[in-house]
Amino acid sequence: MMREIFSAVIIGVLGLLLLSSSSPITLVPTISNELPKKESHSIDLRENLYRLSVFNDATVMVVFEDKGRVTYLRQNVYYTYKNGKWIGEKFEGIKVFGKIPVFEPKAPHETIIDRVRVELKSPLLSGNLYTTLYTSWISIPALYSGDLELLRPKRYPVESYDFEATLYEFPDDVLRKAKVPKVGLEVPEVSEKVLKLAKNITKGIESPYEKALAIERYLEENYFYDEKAPPAPPGIDPVEWFLFYSKRGVCLDFNTAFVILARLNGLPARLVTGFKIKAEPGMQEVKLRQAHAWAEVYFEGIGWITFDATGSRRPEEEKEKVQQKSGVREVKVSLGNSTVIELPFKVNLTTNPEIPINITVEDGKTIVNITGEKVGWFNVTLGKLNLSILVGYNTTTKITKWPKEITAGSNFTVEGIVTTTEGILVPAGSVRIELRKEKDSPGKIVGRGEVRHGRFVVKCSATGVAGKYHIVAVYEGWGPYFESTSDPTIVIRDKAKIYVKEFNYTRVGSVKIQGFLGTEGGASLGGEYLEVFLDGKLVGVAKTDSSGRFSFFVGVGNPGIHKVTLVYEGSKGIEGDKKTIVFRAISASITIPSFVYAGDELEIRGKILGASDGTVSISGDFGDYYSKLSENGSFKLRIPVPQDAKGYRKVIIYYGDLKLIEREVYVKQKLLVDVSNALMVVNRSNELTVRITFINGSPLIGSKVMLVAFNETLSNITNKKGIVTFRITPESTGKYTAKLIVITNDGFEVIPIKLRVFRYPLYVYVGLFLLLLSLLLLSAKVIRVKLSFNREPPVYMTNETVEVKTNLPVSLYVNGKLHGRGKEFKLRLNPGNHKVYARFFFFSIEREVKVLDDYNNVIVCIFEECLDGEPSKTAREILGLNDLSLIFEKARYSLKKVSLGEVLRFFRGIRGRCLNEGASEK
Known part of the structure; x- marks a missing residue:
């Protein structure tokens, strides 16, 4: 299924990359003798479709990283390698939503949490989510495999999601002392050459971690990245072909070799596939060419550690130098025809060739004309350059039997013959069947087979495609028999499926309708048109992009219930579809104060036109609150503000799932003023003492306070207890209102205080009062009313x-x-x-x-x-x-x-x- 997914992506199905595998969850990663049950998807190294993906610049997803610490987005894990293929496992997991209980290492480490958002350019219709090793939180309901650290959504399609990645960093000395479990993973059958190489790479190294580093360095330094590297021929394992013959390949070749060499050294290693992204904060587009494969090795007390043995690309000029240094260049010549090659330097023929060769020199260049008179391999020496010339047969491939129409997802058979141009049946070789929109462009591989005595019968599967295609049989060549193709047409019938991002509420105005046009068989339909109706009236046409996505804006002018209907009429072999979404358009008027005092209540009120029932929810830094709408759509809510709150606090208001407004309210600490000596004596110097505290009890320290009283302004600074004093000499008696102007970090506040000025000192009035009280008490004993x-x-x-x-x-x-x-x-x-x-x-x-x-x-x-x-x-x-x-x-x-x-x-x-x-x- 892996090769189907990659081929489909190349023709536009970007949502079906790398289906997942998993095993039962556990909080501690383990290596088990009994691997999970196998699933049908696999990766064939001979096809190695990673070579095709590097040429595709289509955007798969947009990723937002918070801290920029994530490099690898995992989607599949593979344990079993057999006959040149990685075989997937059956997914088994538990339900999760939100927090995920990930493994925590026992060894000393540093933990880093990074927040990542993924927005897929094509909806994920099946398979696993793109997440990291040790994902600790997910924003959508999912199934989780703890052994493999994989997540699969509970509902499809998926357009976007957020997750938190937990990354562990270990000191070098901890890694170098780490051990691996006694129980390892299955080691596939390999030749003696591969086993000997594995032991030589790690000779004299004891530390398991350093063994892994040695294998990684060896592959990086001795092999080159080349997406055009030839695949392994029949009869030789692709790992052996990569290590000893081609010495070129892509990420899948390098890291497959790493896993096999690691296991031969007793290291529990597995292959991981997904995407390699830039470890940087902010937004980035992820292209299909970033599809990647890497390896993970398990260490006791530490868990899985990522290794990536992918080598670097060899520059073109260096390739030419290597070719000259090695003295070998391969040339193919068809029987009875001539092939011309041009060399950018002068050379002379230094051997007597067994094949006709004509050499001319023009402007310092050597023109070599080779004529194929008889079939076979011929070696020709031109100075220091050796030519390895194959003279073979041009072939003709013809499909003789195939269905003209089929149903998407069904199996079908393609039969045909392969002959030389002279009509002679070719004895052997392999053939692959592709479905192509354009016959000269790469397509989706739907089957493979062998040519026997010029004939082939290939069983194919039409999964993930629909419409009219060229069905291309590609004879891949064998020995002296060269490649050829055949391309009749086929119609794959399917039923269209419109996926729309639904919503319950929206604002009056321009409303964005977006979704994906695909088929029930899993194909995406690019370049198609959908009619858009608002409340039964045609308002426009939306066109899907190459991946089947579409978006369209409709103008909703009135509050209330509305319907948007999307109609796809269908095309050749594809039945149309119709989708209607119902939503309520509203217009909101909401009042939120710009500031509030700590300990008071934040009053929020508003009115929603177009709604006479329902609930307004308020969330943010003050907590969650709810208010039911009245019959006219209005609401009012009082939210208590904690006494210790201070600074900006976020308030978000929703109606249903629609965000109406998001504001920041500034919370001020209310000042409490305690005034001492507010009773004064006229024409005397009086000391007024003021203690200023916040409502949470802490004193206002080091703030300037001004007193405006008796036509004069005084100022002072509060001490560590929040106390400030003023000397005042009032000139007349009476009751007065003075003002305290308190300057804080939040601005200033004006606080009125009451002052009373008496003619005599207070002790005089106290004495008179006591005297009068004594007289009253005395008279009470003498006087009696009868x-x-x-x-x-x-x-x-x-x-x-x-x-x-x-x-x-x-x-x-x-x-x-x-x-x-x-x-x-x-x-x-x-x-x-x-x-x-x-x-x-x-x-x-x-x-x-x-x-x-x-x-x-x-x-x-x-x-x-x-x-x-x-x-x-x-x-x-x-x-x-x-x-x-x-x-x-x-x-x-x-x-x-x-x-x-x-x-x-x-x-x-x-x-x-x-x-x-x-x-x-x-």
């Missing part, structure tokens, strides 16, 4: 006059209302209970007067008021058998009415025996 009535107890009949006398001139109140002032009073009261209150300055007395409407009730009330101290006794037991007890019994138990005379006799008889005679005094 209140008496013309009848005791004061119980009266209706219409009787109540006569009141006092010993002092008083203010007399009846039932709380002022009746008059004097010493004698006459009252006419209605039936009921009445409060009579007399007051003389601070002294007072209160009595209760009863007014009744029946003489019998008067007698009973007087008895109960005066004589009923023992309610269990009868009147005769209390009074004896006499006129008083008889009058009471008549009033209490008889139906007859007592007379006024009887009432008066009863009053006179019990006057001296009344229990309740007297008054309540205050």
